[in-house]
Amino acid sequence: MTRPFLSIRNIEKTYGRVVAVQDVSLDIAQGEFVTFLGPSGSGKSTTLYAIAGFLQPTRGDVLLGGKSLLSVPSNKRNIGMVFQRYTLFPHLSVADNVAFPLRVRRQPKAEIDAKVAAMLKLVRLETMADRMPAQMSGGQQQRVALARALAYDPPILLMDEPLSALDKKLREEIQIEIKRIHNETGVTILYVTHDQEEALRLSDRIALFNAGRIEQLGTGHDLYEKPASRFVAGFIGNSNFLHGKLSRSDRSITLPDGTAIQGVALDKVGPGQGDVSIMIRPDHFRLHNGEAAPRLVGTVTDTTYLGEYTQLTVLTAWGGALSVRLPPDDRASPVEKGQSIALTCAPLDVRAF
């Protein structure tokens, strides 16, 4: 990456003693789709609002094409945004809503008409130009909002949980639309969500927020396979957290029942040894088949057949419950409730924190 297109540098925002965002830095390339993912209250909207110009960060800078945006008022930033709530102008028709940014820019009427038509085509609402917002469903309103935000060809499109008010099926439909529109227009998108599936489906990269900081920045694959912290491991995907004892001398971790796992990556563990937290994904378990690998024995307390995999709950010798997903080739002989089972997993799939 040469000079970054959009650069967020050490942004901090405090309200009195409340720290909403601290030390958030992020470089975004032109045309990239970056998602801010994180629990509610983790500072995602605050960061987005600093870019939009709705609030002034306490510290830090936002640069677009190398120039600071902070002294530019929001109406001059030329940034597009779709909000969580429906923000269409209720007194204007769909076409007039989309034309609004072009009218305030005093563009010629012919140009406006052409652009409005093109935008409505982009979001596939050509037939609804004359509707009023109140006559449309939530999903349709957000698509109009998208058309309005893209009508003035903004270099950046911000989206703050635009689909959170919609039901799951509609949400997935519009996610596909958003992906298509991103491909067609090449606009740089900063997307906020608290839904990890949505983030994984849409993004080139994900910034995982926690308590006002970026906990990890990377592709969905990075976050899932190489979580940088216990928080990331717990937030993305399903995970089992176990207690273990780390011994530095032979780089092994011992589980409470004595099972020792060798060769675990220890780069996320602090110096010293002793108690550590380890994480294993449910789908990283396999049935132990007598090889020389760690052998974790437990009792199956629940099984659910889900076609692509079987979901098991396994009670370990020390009384912990494990969530286990077995792939088809591992359930040639069906696993029964109450049965004793021996599990293993590759040391590389075990994360220690």
Added chain:
Amino acid sequence: MTTMTLTREAAVRAPRRMAGFWPTSPALMLLTVFFVAPVLGLLLRSVLEPQPGLQNYVEVFGSTTYLRVFVNTFVVATIVTVVTLMLAFPVAWFLAVAPRRWASLLFAVILLSMWTNLLTRTYAWMVLLQRTGIINKTLMGWGLIASPLPLINNLTGVTVGMTYIMLPFMVLPLQSTIRSLDPATFRAASLCGANRLQVFTRVFLPLAVPGIGAGVLMVFVMSLGYFVTPALLGGTSNMMLAELIAQLVQSLLNWGLAGAAALILLVVSLGIYAVQFRFFGFKAAGEVE
């Protein structure tokens, strides 16, 4: 509130519609006996006295004196409505967006002034506005003016006094409309490239129209029939309709002519109400808070 319950019930189970109606009958009876009947009586006298016929209406519409009173009434009501709207808008906006503590303080001040006796408030303005009043004395003391400004017994006095009295009736519907608007809408407009003025004229103002409509209607109609303030702060050259009616009844004992003038006022007020109802619906025409 009662009407709300009524309509909701009516939608669900129509047979019980009258059940909610009966408790209102004492109030209705009171209104019928002491308000509707006397008004009807007055209106009847307008076509019966001194002899049956429309001569009272011919006189009211035919005389330039009365015509001047009509025109003046509309002029004063219009001026008061416009000035009140301009003063009320920022107040209502502040009430809607200010931190809760500040808003409720201002709200209390507005309500307190509403609850204070009308005559007291009008006399207070007399004290302030008269030739030897505080305002004139202060201005002369600073050497800004050489002789007292004519602030009372003219249009200025009426406008000042009535605007003050009407302010809450404009502020309340306005602030309830403004408060219902979503700030995100204005953020969206701003990010779309609209400057402050454009956000105000193209988004805020159109969305505030129901509140403006309700406030303007209330203030205009009330101003048309206002008596106390114009009588105390106004001059003889700009008499308003209500003053004329009072004078006809009290000094001239001409009940017939007074009834004719009253009917005209009533018809005009109801007419304005109907127009408002047509454009803004029941909500704007009936709801203050």
